[in-house]
Amino acid sequence: MSVDKATVARIAHLARIGVGEDELEPLASELSGILNWIEQLNEVDTDAVPPMASVHDEALRWRADVINDGGKQADVVANAPDGDQNNDGAFFTVPKVIE
Amino acid sequence: MSNLIEGATGQWEVVIGLEVHAQVTSQAKLFSGAATAFGAEANSQVSLVDAGMPGMLPVINEVAIEQAVRSGLGLNAKINTYSVFDRKNYFYADLPQGYQISQYLQPIVGEGVVTVNLEDGSSRDIGVERLHLEQDAGKSIHDRHPTKTYIDLNRSGVALMEIVSKPDMRSAEEAGAYVRKVRAILRYLGTCDGNMEEGSMRADVNVSVRHPGDDLGTRAEIKNVNSIRFMQQAIHYETTRQIDILEDGGTIAQETRLFDAQTGTTRPMRSKEEAHDYRYFPDPDLLPLEFSDEFVEAIRATLPELPDDKKQRYMADLGLSEHDAQVLLAERDIALFFEAVATGRDAKVAANWVQGDFFALLGRAELDVADSPISGDQLGGLIDLITDGTISGKIAKDVLEMMFESGQDAGVIVEEKGLKQVSDTGALEGEIDKVIAANGDKVAEFQGGKVKVLGWFVGQIMQATKGKANPQMVNQLVREKLKP
Incomplete structure (x- = not known):
């Protein structure tokens, strides 16, 4: 499987990573190389093998429905831009996004 | 009943599928211990965890799992004892993780069915495709600053159930009936409070049109509709818009649209144009969710009586009409109230009092049943006083109003205000004699054959006794006394 320049540009945009025009071609070739290498795994017949979700042989841990977190407004917005500059209390602020 | 729409190029059929997002009733969030209260x-x-801080790990809330299974059972759906959480990747200011933890290929609940009840008394089965667990996003607030959007993450990470229907609905009415029924089922189960104003329930509406018998048309998805009325307006608008485009020779774009409640129209949503590629993959922070059949059966054993079973019982055992049964069970709170009134009493009488005077008082006070100042037992107590002849049905209406104002029991009010029905023949006879003596002309009319005058006499005596006289007894006594 190979990846072209347009695909790289699209993936970069979806991931919000800035990739310059001159970087597209080399990236396409590198990504294609990785995918081809991974594709070798398809040569192994895994039809009878259940997918492995983890290398640990354990089950998902469940928590009780108990409130034991939160109430740390100041911590949560401590690093937010304008965290303490608006009068409305502890909101995060971002440039206006309106639909 | 035909739902087909007459167009210039023949008949059109609208096809609707719904994704209902229902907030799971739980104390804490889906993957963290922060509170969910509104x-x-x-x-x-x-x-x-909810703020998406680096290195924080999600741990699943067991009640969210139970509630999803309970909801699945209530929707007559297949429960999957093995399901997988995936990351749905997109960027938005109120999504701090950069992805939503959701379930994609292997949801916790599979196919089910909901029977909806339509206005004309008929019912239809609407298929459920799946129900999966996912995280809610934060809330964007646009109107508090001229150039900035404020973000509140209190909702971030709250557990939602997304209930996806099959494209089985053919009119706005059916879509409305479906949402009402799903909401009623979840409320009976106690898995979602169904409060659309507070955002605990909202729907994405998929609408397409086609000529009957054709393949499905291209659909538009209307996001985040938060009332049944808006949903129906959006469907009507969208149906007309799509038919107009197709009849003018155009094609429908598959896109996400927003409903504008001000204008009753829909418009394309700009930001999500490219967002359809969510690049789902299994969340490496979470192992697959597995539980036993015993876990499912233990939940099944605690299911309450659901609306469809209640309807059968109300009609078969209590002898209510289908209409009365439907009204009384549409909301869980109403059904519980009615059952308290009806227990040990005539169910039809109870149904009439609940739907008649009681609903009228609630409506006037703009209250929900849950906030009623009197309990079902108290209304039952009032009915008992009518049944045993202590008060007349007419006085009872006044007593109910006083109960509603004071919250007191019927018996207390009747005692304090001296409203007991006068069934003492001696006392009544005195009143009757007075009226007869003062109205010789009416007596003559009656004796001359105008039997209707009897009613006038009864009315006079009821008035003289301020309604406290036993009407049957007055009727009988007057009749005897007027005999020539």
């Missing part, structure tokens, strides 16, 4: 101060119910 209306708290901004960002005061946020753990570092």
